[in-house]
Amino acid sequence: MVFKSLKKLNYQYEVTTGLYMLESWEKYIVNGVVCAGFALVAYATINHLPSQSASLLQQLSAYTA
Numbered sequence: 001m002v003f004k005s006l007k008k009l010n011y012q013y014e015v016t017t018g019l020y021m022l023e024s025w026e027k028y029i030v031n032g033v034v035c036a037g038f039a040l041v042a043y044a045t046i047n048h049l050p051s052q053s054a055s056l057l058q059q060l061s062a063y064t065a
Contacts, residue, residue, distance in 0.1 A: 014027075017030075019031075
């Protein structure tokens with residue numbers, strides 16, 4: 001059941017993005033770029049969001065005080 005739903009999600013991803021018409025080595029390249037992009041966004045979020053949030057809250061508290 002889980003394998004079938006994962007296979008369906010993969011099919012939807014390939015059809016939506018147009019990957020179904022690429023060869024397998026081209027799919028690996030495109031998916032690698034997508035995964036690298038997600039990894040960079042996750043890295044930036046994890047490293048910079050806490051400090052940016054603290055800075056924003058500090059600035060907001062200065063306006064309300």
